[in-house]
Amino acid sequence: MDAQGPILVAAGLHKRFGALVVLDGVDLAIAAGEAIGIVGPNGAGKTTLLSVLSGAQQPNGGSISFKGGDVTALSAPVRCRLGLARTHQIPRPFSCMTVFENVYVAASQGGGFSRDESYSRVTDSLALCGMLDIANRPAEALGLLDRKRLELARALATGPSLLLLDEIGGGLTDAEASELVETIRELRRRGIGIVWIEHIVHVLLQVAERLICMNAGKIIADGEPASVMANREVVEAYLGGSAP
Amino acid sequence: MINSLIQGILLGGYYALIASGLSFMFSVMRIINLAHGSLAVLAGYLLFVLAQRFGISPFYGLLIVLPVMAAIGFLLQRFVLDRSLRAGPLVPILATFGLAIVVDNLLFQQFGADTRSLAPYIGTLSYDSFELPGGIYVGALAVYIFVTAVVVLGGLQLLLSFTAIGRAIRATAEDPETAGLVGIDSRLVNAVAAAIALVTVGLAGAALGMRATFDAYAGGTQLLFAFEAAVIGGAGSVWGTLIGGIVLALAQSFGAQISPLGFLIAGHAVFLIVLFARIFLPRLILMRRRA
Numbered sequence: 001m002d003a004q005g006p007i008l009v010a011a012g013l014h015k016r017f018g019a020l021v022v023l024d025g026v027d028l029a030i031a032a033g034e035a036i037g038i039v040g041p042n043g044a045g046k047t048t049l050l051s052v053l054s055g056a057q058q059p060n061g062g063s064i065s066f067k068g069g070d071v072t073a074l075s076a077p078v079r080c081r082l083g084l085a086r087t088h089q090i091p092r093p094f095s096c097m098t099v100f101e102n103v104y105v106a107a108s109q110g111g112g113f114s115r116d117e118s119y120s121r122v123t124d125s126l127a128l129c130g131m132l133d134i135a136n137r138p139a140e141a142l143g144l145l146d147r148k149r150l151e152l153a154r155a156l157a158t159g160p161s162l163l164l165l166d167e168i169g170g171g172l173t174d175a176e177a178s179e180l181v182e183t184i185r186e187l188r189r190r191g192i193g194i195v196w197i198e199h200i201v202h203v204l205l206q207v208a209e210r211l212i213c214m215n216a217g218k219i220i221a222d223g224e225p226a227s228v229m230a231n232r233e234v235v236e237a238y239l240g241g242s243a244p
Numbered sequence: 245m246i247n248s249l250i251q252g253i254l255l256g257g258y259y260a261l262i263a264s265g266l267s268f269m270f271s272v273m274r275i276i277n278l279a280h281g282s283l284a285v286l287a288g289y290l291l292f293v294l295a296q297r298f299g300i301s302p303f304y305g306l307l308i309v310l311p312v313m314a315a316i317g318f319l320l321q322r323f324v325l326d327r328s329l330r331a332g333p334l335v336p337i338l339a340t341f342g343l344a345i346v347v348d349n350l351l352f353q354q355f356g357a358d359t360r361s362l363a364p365y366i367g368t369l370s371y372d373s374f375e376l377p378g379g380i381y382v383g384a385l386a387v388y389i390f391v392t393a394v395v396v397l398g399g400l401q402l403l404l405s406f407t408a409i410g411r412a413i414r415a416t417a418e419d420p421e422t423a424g425l426v427g428i429d430s431r432l433v434n435a436v437a438a439a440i441a442l443v444t445v446g447l448a449g450a451a452l453g454m455r456a457t458f459d460a461y462a463g464g465t466q467l468l469f470a471f472e473a474a475v476i477g478g479a480g481s482v483w484g485t486l487i488g489g490i491v492l493a494l495a496q497s498f499g500a501q502i503s504p505l506g507f508l509i510a511g512h513a514v515f516l517i518v519l520f521a522r523i524f525l526p527r528l529i530l531m532r533r534r535a
Contacts, residue, residue, distance in 0.1 A: 054425060080427035092422045094415045105411040110427020115408070158427050 007032040007067060007162055007193060008053070008084075014061035015048055015217075022048045023059065024217035030162065035194040037208030037225065039201060041238050044214040046197045047089060050164045053195075054086040055079040067161070080110045085160035089167040089197075091147035095140035099131055099150055102139050103157045110158030121157050129153040129183055145176050152183065162193040169203050177203045201229070213238055247380050252497035253490050254382060256473075257390025258451055260489030262466055263473035264396050265444035267485045270474070272417045272437045275325055275336045279343040280445060281467030286347055287313055287449025288362065288458050289355060295365035302362045302450055310446045317442030321435040344463060352460035362453035370454065389451045393486065396444055401482045403440070413437050472515040475522075491518075 006029040015023035022045045030036060038046050051057040053064060055076035063072045071079055094102050103125055107118040126132045129149040134142075139150060148168050155163055165184075169177045177200060184194060184207050198204040205211075211225040215237040221228045228234055266280045277283075287309055294305040324343070328335040363370040372384035404410040412433045415423040420430040452458055452466060469492065477488020492511050499510020 056421060056425060075429070076421075076424035077427045077429045080425060086425055088422070088425075092419055094418050094422070096414055096418055097411070101411055105408075105415050105428070106426035108408040109412050109415075109423075112427070118408075154426055 005068075006030055009065045010053065010062065011064075012062035013049070013052055013059050013064070015045070015052055015057065015059050022217055023052065023062075026062070026214075026217070026219055028212075028219070030193060030195065032161065033188070033191045033193050035188055035207050035209050036196070037201075037204040037211045038195065038197045038214060039199070039204070039211065039234075039238060040214035043216075045217040046214055047166055049214070050086055050166050050195070050197065054084060054164055056086075077110070080158055080160075081112055083159065083161035084164070085110070085155035085158045085162075086164035087148075087151040087155050087166055087168055089170065091144075091151045093139035093142065093147055093150050093154075095138070098136050098138055099126070099142070099146075099153075100135040102150055103153050106154045107157035107159075113159070118157075121159065125153040125156040128156065128186060130179070144171055148172065148180070149183075152180075156187070160192060162195065163187065165194065165196040165198075167197055167199065169198050169200050178206075181206050246378065248497045248501055249494070250376070250380060250382060251386075252494035254386040254390050254493075255497065256486070256490030256493035257386070257393040258448075258455065258489070259469050259473040259492050260477075260486040261389060261393035261396060261444070261451055262448035263470040263477070263485050263489055264393065264400060264482075265441040265448065266467075266470045267474040267477070267481070268400055268444065269438065269441045271481075272413055272441075273321070273325065273329070273434050274333065274417075275329070275340070276471075277441075278337060278340040278467060279347060279463075280340075280470055281465065282344040282347040282351075282463030283313070283316070283442065283445045284449035284452055284466050285458050285460070285463045286351065287446040288453035289351055289360070291362055291450055291453055292360050292365075295362065302365055302454065306446065306450055309450070310443050313442040313446035313449075314439040317438040317440070317445075318435045320442075321438035322431070325438065326431055326434065344467070348461050348463055355460055357459060359457040359459045360453070361457040362450070363455075363457075366454055383455075385455055389455060392447060392451065393489070396447060397482050397486055400440075400444075404482075409433070409436060469511075472511060476515055476518045 008030040010026060010028040013023050013026040026049060040046050048057065052059045055074060063070060065071060066079065066082055066084055071082065100122060103122045104118060107113050107121040111118065111121060113121055126135055129152050131146065131149055131153055134146065142150060152168060169180055172180065181203060188194060188207065194207065196204060196208065205225050208225055210223065211228040212219055213221040213228055213234045220237060221231045221234045262284060266277060269275050269277050290309045290312065291302045291305045294300040294308065295302055324339055325336050328339040369385050373381045374384060374387065375381055404414055412428045415428055416430040416433045423430050473489040473492045474485055475488070476491050477484035477486065491514060495514040496507045496511040499506030
């Protein structure tokens with residue numbers, strides 16, 4: 001892992017929406033197979049960071065390299081085929097399709113797998129997310145937990161080496177969240193790197209080995225989870241521990 | 245009575261055929277292609293030139309014309325519609341309107357005002373007929389066109405439901421951004437969808453040229469029929485398009501029974517009734533429920 005060098009390197013990322021600066025010089029290096037948690041107050045730029053990394057949005061400045069190649073100018077589908085997948089905070093299934101079709105379209109297009117391999121990928125992803133028994137249900141009929149699972153299964157089916165998760169645990173009960181943690185741990189065992197934005201910190205810390213805290217478009221702390229959570233700046237910005 | 249019913253249904257096959265591409269493009273790209281009729285007429289002229297100058301039967305001519313139409317669709321989407329869509333939903337409509345004018349006038353410049361037909365190049369098919377019990381004759385060509393429409397619509401349905409490209413098309417139609425994030429190149433997918441739509445336009449142009457005459461400005465009328473059939477059938481629904489074509493054609497053929505002018509008037513009337521019912525019935529039902 002250490003010998004290969006980082007799988008993803010972002011340098012000096014800037015993103016503005018009009019006058020609003022959302023990312024203000026973000027530098028980030030992610031090692032292959034690493035599990036990183038991202039926390040921070042609302043509006044810190046966490047989701048925008050994932051959007052820029054995945055290619056859904058173009059940065060105004062800075063560069064991103066993935067697996068040793070510069071991907072800054074590449075579109076989202078191309079990055080996806082290189083092995084960079086993401087999920088949305090608010091699940092966006094293709095509601096006109098069944099669960100199976102949702103995942104199949106990701107495997108065949110995003111993974112570029114053949115028909116047979118796509119089928120086995122889909123089965124595998126659905127099994128991993130506990131959705132095999134509802135594979136033929138229309139996606140629009142799913143509840144929140146299943147929508148979140150589908151979001152994950154669909155990203156998985158593209159065969160990612162790095163998975164960007166945006167608040168996949170939000171709105172779930174504790175039991176549901178811990179089920180999700182089990183799934184994500186299994187992904188790690190398979191060597192898939194994780195970058196996970198989550199507000200439920202205790203859930204996040206069950207998986208993350210490295211924690212990043214963002215505030216106002218900047219990374220204000222990055223390192224071992226316990227030390228980041230103890231960082232004074234983090235406490236002030238995020239946890240509101242020592243409010244003035 | 246039964247005769248006009250049967251003739252009406254068969255004519256509906258032609259309307260469904262020409263409406264299928266329009267409705268497909270609308271359901272996938274949310275683009276109303278106002279050049280639809282003109283492009284069908286263009287396909288008719290291409291077949292005509294192949295038949296007249298090179299003696300190629302229109303049926304073999306399709307082997308050349310359909311790929312050409314597919315290429316036109318791909319390039320049109322890639323270089324015109326895709327760009328204009330970024331400027332809002334109205335701009336592609338204007339772009340296709342402009343394209344219709346350009347195509348019509350280029351055809352006029354090239355071929356003049358004479359009406360043409362492919363009928364002289366398809367042998368006896370233009371007047372062959374089947375006799376049904378009860379002494380009713382139906383044109384063989386009309387039957388073949390109807391069958392073609394069913395096959396095209398069924399093919400589109402199968403393509404959307406069961407193939408990888410079909411699923412990618414549906415995913416892109418619903419949410420292009422998310423489609424991108426699962427690795428679907430939505431620009432490419434839309435260009436392929438436009439190519440497919442224009443293949444159906446090529447078939448419709450061939451049907452138009454074989455069953456009737458056309459001139460350089462015939463596109464507008466064809467667009468109107470296609471649009472009416474698509475709206476009556478519920479724009480975007482594959483089998484609805486067939487029903488829509490048949491309803492339009494039945495209205496026209498019964499209208500023609502009443503008066504020679506009734507052909508077009510009855511068609512337009514049914515279209516308007518369905519359109520207003522679509523808009524106002526749901527509101528009426530909602531108001532009833534609330535009351």
